[in-house]
Amino acid sequence: MQIVVIGGGICGSLIVRELSHLQDVSAILIEGKSDVGQGVTKANSAIVHGGYDDPHGTMRASLCVRGNGMFPQLCEELNVPFKRTGSLVVAKDASDEIEQIENLLANGKKNGIEGLRIVGAEELRRIEPHLSDEYAFALHCSSAGITEPWMIAIAAVNLATMNGARVITGNPVKGGKVCEGRVKEVWLESGMRIPADCVINATGVHFQEVASLFGIETPPVSLRRGEYIILDKLVGDMVKTVIFPVPTEEGKGKLVLPTVDGGVLIGPTSEELDSHALEDVSTTDRGLREVLSSADSLVPGISRFNWVVRSFAGLRPDTEERDFFIKTDNEVKNFITVGSIRSPGLTAAPAIAELVVDEMITDVLNTSFKKKERVVSRLPRTERINELPFSKIAEMIDDDPLHGKIVCQCNEVSEREIINAIREGATTVDGVKFRTRAGFGRCQASFCGWRIVQILSRELGIELSEVRMNEKEAWILDGKVRP
C-alpha cells in the first residue's frame, strides 16, 4: 500500500510519522516548500491550548482536549520542548466579562477539562505580578502550555524517515490521475508521478486549492491573518503564563505569552483576508501598532521599542463552519482532506493524526494495519549547548571541539549544532534557524549570518551565492566581488 501525504505542516508530518509505524505501508510525504513546517505551522501563537473556549460538540473541542493530553509524550518522543505554563483569561470587574468567564468555565467543564478554575485578584497578582491592575480575576487553565510547533513537524519527519517513510520537499503537487472514484497517481511539478492507494490532503491554507487539483470540492477556505511581535529575552521574566484577554467574535484576542526559549511573543491581530491571498504573510503598520498597544494594556511597559526583536504574520485557514474539516471525499473515496485546521490546530494535531491513521485510512483501504515490530519511536537526543551545565559542555568539547565554537551568541548555538542540523536536513538559512535557533535572537543574525551562510556552503558543497534564505527565489548573495 502506498499512502501519499501532501503537506509537511504539523498535521501532515504527524500523520506520516504514524504511517511509518505500519507494516506493509509505504508512506510518502510531499512538501511544496523547501522545508517542512514552514507554512501555517511556523507562524502562530505556539500554544498548546486547554480547550475551554471551543464550543462543546465541535470537532475542534474534542480533538483539542485529546491532543492536549497527548503532548507530553509526543514532545518527549520528538525531543521538542513543551512547557505547561498554564494560561489565564484575564477579566475586568464588569458584569459582561464576569459572565463570559463563567461561560468559558462552564463550556470547559462540558469539554471535560480538568485544572480549570477562576482565580481572584490576589492570586492573579501572584501568578503574574506585572499584569495590569485593571484585571480583577481570571480563568486559569493549568493544562495549557507552549511549544515550538515547527520543531514538531521537523522532528516527526526525521523520525518517520528513520522508520522508512520517504520525504520529498521543494516539489509542489500539480495534479493527479483520478479514475473510477479513486486517485491513482499524484503528479508533482518536477514531472514525477507517484502511484497512490490513498491520499491525505494536509496542506494548510491550500486545502481547497489542492483538493480542486483532483476535481474535489471542499467548503471554501477563508483566511485570517495574525500579526505578531517577538520581544527580547530581557523581558522574559515579565510573563509566566499565556495571558489572554476575554475572547471576542474574531477569536481569542491579542495575547502576551512566554516563548520556550525565554522570550516573549505578543499578538496576534485577526484580520480577514481575501481567500486568494494564500501567501500573504505581510505585516501592516496598523496591525503592528495594535499588537504593541494591546500587549501594553495587558502588561504595562512590556512593549518598549528597544525590546522588539522581530515581527511576522501568519495565516489561519478556516471555513464558514468555524470548525476543522476532516473528511474522506464522498466521490473520490481514497482522498482525505485535513482542512480548515484553524485554532486550536496545533494542540489538536496529534489527535488529528491518530484519527486519520487509525480510523479514516483504515476505513478507506478497508483493512486493518499491523504495527511494525521494530520502530524508532524516539528521536535521539540532540544536545543544545544552551541547556547544558558548564561541566557537561567541558566533556563535550573534549570529545569534539566544535561544541565549543559558538556561532550564534544571542542563543548560544555551537557550530556542531548547526552542522548536525544540516546533516538532519536543513538546506537553507531558515532551515538552520528553525532547527537550532541560530539567528533567532536579538541581533537577528547581524553577527552570525555570514558564518551560517559559510557553514551551509561548506557542508552542502555549494557556492556562497547558491545559499538561500528559504525558497529558491530567496537568494542571499550575488556573485563574487572579484574572481
Place this chain on the structure above:
Amino acid sequence: MRNIRTDVLVIGGGAGGMAAAVSAAKEGAHVILLEREDTIGGVLNQCIHNGFGLQFYQQELTGPEFSYKLENELKEKDVHVVCGSYVRHVDFASSTAYVLSSSGVQKIEAGAIVIATGARERPFGALLIPGDRPAGILPAGLAQRYVNLENHLPGKRALILGSGDIGLIMARRLTLEGMEVVAVVERMPFPGGLTRNVVQCLEDFGIPLHLSHTVTQVRGKGRLERVEVSQVDKEFNPVPGTAKHFDVDTLILSAGLIPHIEDYVRDLSTDPVNKGLSVSNTCETTVRGTFAAGNNVAIFDLVDYVAAEGWIAGRHAAFRALGKARESVRIPVVRKGMVGALVPNMVDPQEHLRIYLRVKTPMDKGKIVLEELGIEKDFVYAVPSEMIQLVVNRDKFEKMNGADSLTVEVLP
C-alpha cells in the same frame, strides 16, 4: 575545566579592548583578552577605508592598519589573547568569567574586568517596518563584511536606510564595487553620520540623500523586489500621499548602533540616554573592579575615542587589580539643556575628566556650561552626529566645594 587567574580580564578584542589590554599590561598587570571571532580587531578588520588614527596615533590609517598596530603592541606586552571564545557568564561578585572555546571551558578569576563588547547593529526585525520578510535586507556592517572580507556582493541594486557612518561608507563601497545605490533615506531632518562622510561618500558619487524620509514598506516574494519610501513628520509618522517606490533587490540598514550589553544589564547600571553602561571618568562601572569602554558605553564617532577610553579603562583596571587604586568618591554627572549622549556618567574628582557629548539638535552656536566648576566653553556649529569633546584638568575640581553632582549643560 581549567581554572585560571589573571590580574585583568578584557572581554572583547576590538579597538577598545585591545587598547585596554595594552595599557593594563603596560602598568605591569597580567592580562587575558577574550575575542569571539577567530581574529582580533573587531569591526576594524572590515573597515578598509581610511580616516582612522588621526588622534590616537597622529597619522591616518585604515581600519586593519589601526588594528595591526594595536595587535603588535599586544604581542610586545605578552597579552594572552584567546580568539574564538565565548563568555557564557560573568559573576561580578567574584570577578569570575565562565568561557567556552573550541579548546575547552575555562573559569577565569580576575582582579579586574574590562568590558569592551562594542555595539551591535539595530536589525531589520527591530524596526517594525511593515510588509513581506524577503531575503536581501541586511545591516550595513554585515554587508560590509560580505563585500570586504567574504568577497561577495549582497545584491545588484540597493537602497540604504539610515545615514549613519557605516551606511554612508557602504553607499560608496557598493558603488565602487559595481552595485547601484539608488538613494539613502534618513528619517531625521539631518544626516546621522559625519559631514565628511556625507560629502565623500554620497555627494561625490551623486547618490541622493532624502532627509525626513523613511522606508514604510518592503515587498518581495523570496527576494526583496520593491521598497516604499515616505516622508515623515516631526513625530516620524509617514505623511500620507508622499510614498515613492524604488525597485531594488537590496535594502541596507544603517539604523543605529546599540551598545552590546544585554548580558550585563542585570548587574551593572546603564545610562538611559546613551543606552550603554554607566561609567566614571576612570571607566569604572557601578561595580567596583569592573570597567567598561567603547561603544558599549555610548556610541562614539571615532575609533580614536574608543581606543583612548579603552586605554584609560585598562590602566585603572590594572591599578585596581594590583592594589594601587585610590579610594575616592564618585559624583554623578547630570545632563541639562540640549545635552544628548554624554560620557562619563560619574566623576572621580581625583582624576582628569574627558567629556564626550552630543547636542540634541543641530545648533549654529552655543556653549557648554559646567555649573559647579564655573567653566563655560563656546562652540560654533554643532550637530548630533558629531561628538563634542571637552577635557577638564583635575585641578579644576577644587572649585567643586563639596557639590554633590556635576551638571553638564548646553545652552544656545
